[in-house]
Amino acid sequence: MKKLFVLAVAMLISSVAFAAAGITRYTGIASFENSGEALFSFQLKNVSNNQSADQIEWTSPTAFNTTATDRWVRADQYAVVAATFTKAGVNVYMYQTNGNSTEYKAVEPRVNGDGTKPISGLVRKGSNGGASRGYVPLAYSFVPTKNASITFDGTEGLPTDDRANRFFVDSGDKKADGSANFNKNYALIASTCGPVFGPFDANGNLAPWCSQTATDNTAYMYFFGNFHDIVGGDIFGTDQIVIEQVGE
Numbered sequence: 001m002k003k004l005f006v007l008a009v010a011m012l013i014s015s016v017a018f019a020a021a022g023i024t025r026y027t028g029i030a031s032f033e034n035s036g037e038a039l040f041s042f043q044l045k046n047v048s049n050n051q052s053a054d055q056i057e058w059t060s061p062t063a064f065n066t067t068a069t070d071r072w073v074r075a076d077q078y079a080v081v082a083a084t085f086t087k088a089g090v091n092v093y094m095y096q097t098n099g100n101s102t103e104y105k106a107v108e109p110r111v112n113g114d115g116t117k118p119i120s121g122l123v124r125k126g127s128n129g130g131a132s133r134g135y136v137p138l139a140y141s142f143v144p145t146k147n148a149s150i151t152f153d154g155t156e157g158l159p160t161d162d163r164a165n166r167f168f169v170d171s172g173d174k175k176a177d178g179s180a181n182f183n184k185n186y187a188l189i190a191s192t193c194g195p196v197f198g199p200f201d202a203n204g205n206l207a208p209w210c211s212q213t214a215t216d217n218t219a220y221m222y223f224f225g226n227f228h229d230i231v232g233g234d235i236f237g238t239d240q241i242v243i244e245q246v247g248e
Helices: none
Strands: 002-006 011-017 037-044 073-083 090-096 120-126 138-143 162-168 188-191 198-200 206-209 219-226 242-245
Touching: 011 090, 073 188, 188 206
Parallel strands: none
Antiparallel strands: 002 242, 011 037, 037 073, 073 219, 090 188, 090 242, 138 162, 138 219, 198 206
């Protein structure tokens, strides 16, 4: 089962199914292959007043950074992410598809220090992306409690029960040689343990674990953009942040 949603409004995905046990005189069988529930919600709210929101915005003057020095700025919104999966094989992924966008279409990638060529992040309107002022890289932090004063310095680091930092990925990201570089495991945000904090092993594989300090399988996601070289009149955005629930 696959469900795709473009992030614009709060979403609630809910389904419940139970399989009956089959018992004969000679053999007892209890099958739970299709049993359980998959309850997931992703609700955008304003940091300022905790009221519902329908888009992610940066209105802080701090984001208007005309210098070449990177400045990570928290968005005006955060997300409440809740996941209770007792049904086997249900995962939720979050990623972008900027190459399929309309207003903020990414055609030309930027190049990272390791040679990878991502198109994730906010794209400057009308630029088609590109290394020169084409993108604002995006990241998010998962924390088990609300924190309106949270900051981010661009360092991913190893996740803990109290925080996990991760960068947005796009389905069109490429390796240095031009081959696909979309790691869907890295895009995993919820699994059977709840909101996924990490970690990754040396081979880039995900061993999902969730914060032991989170309450009711709920975590809080704060968004950060890396602003620099901004010019008056610039508009950066994305209309393709996808939340995908998959029964695998």
